[in-house]
Structures are given as C-alpha cells and as structure tokens.
Amino acid sequence: MKILTFDEAWMAIQSLSAPLPPEWVDVWKATASKRRIAQNVVSAIDLPPFDRAMMDGFAIAASDLDATEPLRISGAVAAGDPDPTAIASGAAVRVRTGAMAPMGAAAVVRQEWADVEGDAIRLLQRIRPGESIQRRGEDVAAGAQLIASGHPLDGQTIAVLRAAGVMQVPVYRACRIAILVTGNELRTGQESLGVGQVYAASDAFLAASLSEVGAIVDDIVYLPDDFKSICGEIERRIGRVDCVLLTGGASVGDTDYALRAISSVAGEHPIAMSRVWMRPGSPLIVRRIGTTNVFAMSGNPAACFVQFHSLVLPAIRRMMGDLAAHPFPYRTTLAEPVRLKPLKHVRVHRATANWQGGVLTAVAQAQQSSGSISGLASTNALIRLDEDRYGAGDTVPILFTRCFGES
Numbered sequence: 001m002k003i004l005t006f007d008e009a010w011m012a013i014q015s016l017s018a019p020l021p022p023e024w025v026d027v028w029k030a031t032a033s034k035r036r037i038a039q040n041v042v043s044a045i046d047l048p049p050f051d052r053a054m055m056d057g058f059a060i061a062a063s064d065l066d067a068t069e070p071l072r073i074s075g076a077v078a079a080g081d082p083d084p085t086a087i088a089s090g091a092a093v094r095v096r097t098g099a100m101a102p103m104g105a106a107a108v109v110r111q112e113w114a115d116v117e118g119d120a121i122r123l124l125q126r127i128r129p130g131e132s133i134q135r136r137g138e139d140v141a142a143g144a145q146l147i148a149s150g151h152p153l154d155g156q157t158i159a160v161l162r163a164a165g166v167m168q169v170p171v172y173r174a175c176r177i178a179i180l181v182t183g184n185e186l187r188t189g190q191e192s193l194g195v196g197q198v199y200a201a202s203d204a205f206l207a208a209s210l211s212e213v214g215a216i217v218d219d220i221v222y223l224p225d226d227f228k229s230i231c232g233e234i235e236r237r238i239g240r241v242d243c244v245l246l247t248g249g250a251s252v253g254d255t256d257y258a259l260r261a262i263s264s265v266a267g268e269h270p271i272a273m274s275r276v277w278m279r280p281g282s283p284l285i286v287r288r289i290g291t292t293n294v295f296a297m298s299g300n301p302a303a304c305f306v307q308f309h310s311l312v313l314p315a316i317r318r319m320m321g322d323l324a325a326h327p328f329p330y331r332t333t334l335a336e337p338v339r340l341k342p343l344k345h346v347r348v349h350r351a352t353a354n355w356q357g358g359v360l361t362a363v364a365q366a367q368q369s370s371g372s373i374s375g376l377a378s379t380n381a382l383i384r385l386d387e388d389r390y391g392a393g394d395t396v397p398i399l400f401t402r403c404f405g406e407s
C-alpha cells in the first residue's frame with residue numbers, strides 16, 4: 001500500500017501527466033473547443049492592416065482641424081475600396097466606417113459633426129487630431145505577441161487568430177481515454193436488475209465530463225470481477241490510449257482486482273500510489289505504464305466522482321495543456337456550520353454553490369455517504385474540508401463540477 005496525503009497525491013499525479021505532443025490545426029477549419037494552444041503565437045500582420053475610418057463621415061487634413069471655412073468634398077471611399085485617395089488642405093473626402101483613411105487624413109469627422117452645404121461641408125466643432133481613425137497596427141503590430149501558450153482554442157481565440165492572419169496553430173493533442181467499468185453486480189441498458197445487482201452509473205459522468213474538456217473517450221467496456229480479463233483489457237490499451245480509467249475493485253477485498261491487475265501488467269513500472277487520505281475516495285491506484293496513465297478509482301459512484309474531479313480530471317487537463325490546473329481553485333463561504341468526526345483524511349463534500357448577496361456561498365449536501373448517488377444530480381461543486389469544525393461564514397476551498405450557473 002502506498003498511501004499519500006491529498007496534496008502528495010495531487011503532486012504525484014500531476015507529475016505523471018506531462019502535456020501530450022502538439023499537433024497543427026488549420027485556424028479556418030478549427031471548431032471552437034477546449035484544446036489548448038501549445039506555443040506563444042505572434043500576429044502575422046498589422047492589425048488593423050491599414051489606417052481605418054471608424055465612423056461614417058469626412059476625412060480632413062491636419063491644417064483643417066479647426067477650419068471655419070467650408071471644405072470642398074473632393075472624393076469618396078467605401079470599405080474595401082483599394083484606392084487610398086489622397087487628401088488636400090481645404091478638402092474633405094467622404095468615408096464610410098471600415099474604409100481606408102485617405103492618405104494625409106489627420107482625422108475623420110463623423111457626419112453628425114458637420115453640415116453638408118452642396119458639395120462642401122462646414123465643421124460644427126473643432127476636431128481632435130486622430131479622431132475616428134484607427135492607425136495601422138494600433139491593435140497589434142505584426143510580430144507582436146498575440147496569444148500565450150496554454151490558451152484555449154475557443155471561439156473568441158479563433159476570431160483573434162483569423163483577424164491577425166494566423167493560418168495554423170499547434171494545439172496539445174486531445175487525450176484518448178478508455179473507461180473500464182468492473183463489477184459482477186453491474187447491469188447496463190435495458191436489462192432489468194437481478195437480485196444483488198445495480199445499474200452501472202459512474203461511467204456516465206466520467207464520459208460526459210471528459211468530452212466537455214475535449215478528451216476523446218475511445219471506448220467504455222463493462223467487465224466482470226475476473227483477474228485475467230481485467231489484466232487483458234488493461235494490457236491491450238497500453239500505448240494505444242493515453243489514460244485507462246478503471247472503476248470498481250480498487251479496495252482491499254479478495255475480489256478487488258484493480259491493484260493486482262495493474263501491478264501484473266505494469267511489471268517493473270513503479271506505482272505512484274494506491275490510496276489517498278481523502279474521504280470519500282480513498283482507494284485510488286495510479287501507475288504509469290509505458291506512455292499510458294492507469295487510474296483505478298473506487299466503484300462507489302460518489303467516491304469515484306470526488307476522485308475524478310479533484311485528482312484525475314485535472315491530470316487529464318494537464319495532459320491537454322492546462323498547466324495552471326489547481327486542485328480547489330476558488331474559495332467559498334459556508335452557509336451552514338459543519339461538524340465532522342476527527343479523522344486524518346481530508347474530507348471532500350458534495351455541495352451546492354450559489355451567489356448570495358454577491359458572495360459565493362456553498363451548502364454541503366446532507367447526504368455524504370460514499371454509496372449515495374442521488375445527490376449528484378443537484379451538486380455543482382466539491383468543497384475541501386481540512387478541519388473537523390467550521391462555522392457558518394467560514395471560507396473553504398471549492399471546485400466546480402459543472403459550469404457554474406448551469407445547475
């Protein structure tokens with residue numbers, strides 16, 4: 001048994017989970033995803049690529065910013081016109097928003113600030129130099145840093161890359177994952193339950209949360225408590241997927257095969273851990289075999305949920321380039337007191353978090369048994385409890401298990 005504290009387990013698992021090699025994606029074919037960019041990206045062009053009119057109105061020369069005499073309208077330019085008509089002193093060029101500013105334009109006078117008198121305009125106020133012109137490269141210059149490594153390739157980022165003329169970016173490869181669900185008592189699909197049987201549940205939240213972060217669930221396999229078949233199913237995935245997630249059989253009973261099967265397949269590969277001082281979720285076995293990380297989580301759905309969100313998912317996110325992952329990244333106020341049995345385990349409670357009067361506030365669920373699953377539908381967070389007693393208003397670390405605000 002290799003038992004670690006929660007923080008030791010976090011470090012051990014994170015250090016096994018190096019980012020996967022990047023692959024290049026075409027920015028114009030990329031769909032918004034949680035994939036992360038694997039290097040700093042610079043702008044390919046000046047942005048905007050030319051001095052640009054920001055208002056519909058009239059471009060004027062520097063000598064006419066406070067002209068009291070009429071300025072003759074000498075031409076017009078629309079967005080997309082390639083010809084940057086020059087502007088002379090005493091003249092105005094009609095411009096549309098998004099058009100190239102004429103050569104020599106010192107400002108664009110929005111049309112509300114000028115009276116049109118035949119083929120001339122008269123300014124209604126003094127115009128500031130540079131008014132309503134966005135200069136070439138003012139947003140970002142060609143070659144300047146645009147996006148930092150590790151940034152998600154989502155819709156907002158794709159917009160920036162496109163605008164800046166970046167055609168391809170390297171992104172960390174999506175983590176490929178196999179889920180092996182073990183247990184003689186488990187039934188799936190439309191099967192009705194026999195005596196002593198339960199429906200397999202945990203793989204549903206595993207698969208859903210993994211696809212939310214952009215990982216690829218290669219397959220989900222249901223296995224009996226049989227040493228040989230568990231060994232065989234692990235072995236055939238080593239080197240073919242980046243992570244194998246087992247559930248069930250992670251504890252110490254004589255039909256709990258996860259540790260023995262992983263050890264048998266691993267041979268000389270050292271075990272990172274087989275238990276963590278955390279409740280629920282203490283039976284957690286982690287071993288890297290070749291290029292594959294193998295995690296065996298508890299069968300109890302609530303324990304599996306806690307292990308997955310607090311330790312396993314952050315490791316998978318790190319493999320996909322989230323290098324800033326932190327175990328419980330926020331703090332919340334407790335709405336109610338908490339009293340716990342003195343134990344050396346860190347307790348991780350399922351909670352419901354909400355904004356109350358502008359303050360993030362969490363209520364721990366009443367039912368915290370590791371065998372109870374019904375509360376998972378309403379929980380949106382896990383809170384970390386290192387002490388035995390807390391008062392209402394105390395603050396504790398929290399992580400969100402679903403997008404905050406979607407509960």
Ligand SMILES: Nc1nc2c(c(=O)[nH]1)N[C@H]1C(S)=C(S)[C@@H](COP(=O)(O)OP(=O)(O)OC[C@H]3O[C@@H](n4cnc5c(N)ncnc54)[C@H](O)[C@@H]3O)O[C@H]1N2
Binds near residue numbers: 198199203280298
């Ligand atoms: N003598 C000891 N017994 C146990 C210990 C211990 O230290 N000494 N640890 C306990 C703790 S803590 C936990 S948590 C459980 C973990 O057990 P396993 O990981 O071996 O899981 P199983 O025994 O296979 O299953 C536990 C429970 O969950 C049900 N289950 C399993 N898989 C699923 C699934 N996919 N969906 C829904 N429900 C599932 C299963 O039927 C069992 O009821 O061990 C304690 N024992």
Ligand code: MOO
Binds near residue numbers: 278281300303370
């Ligand atoms: O891992 Mo267990 O959930 O502490 O009963």
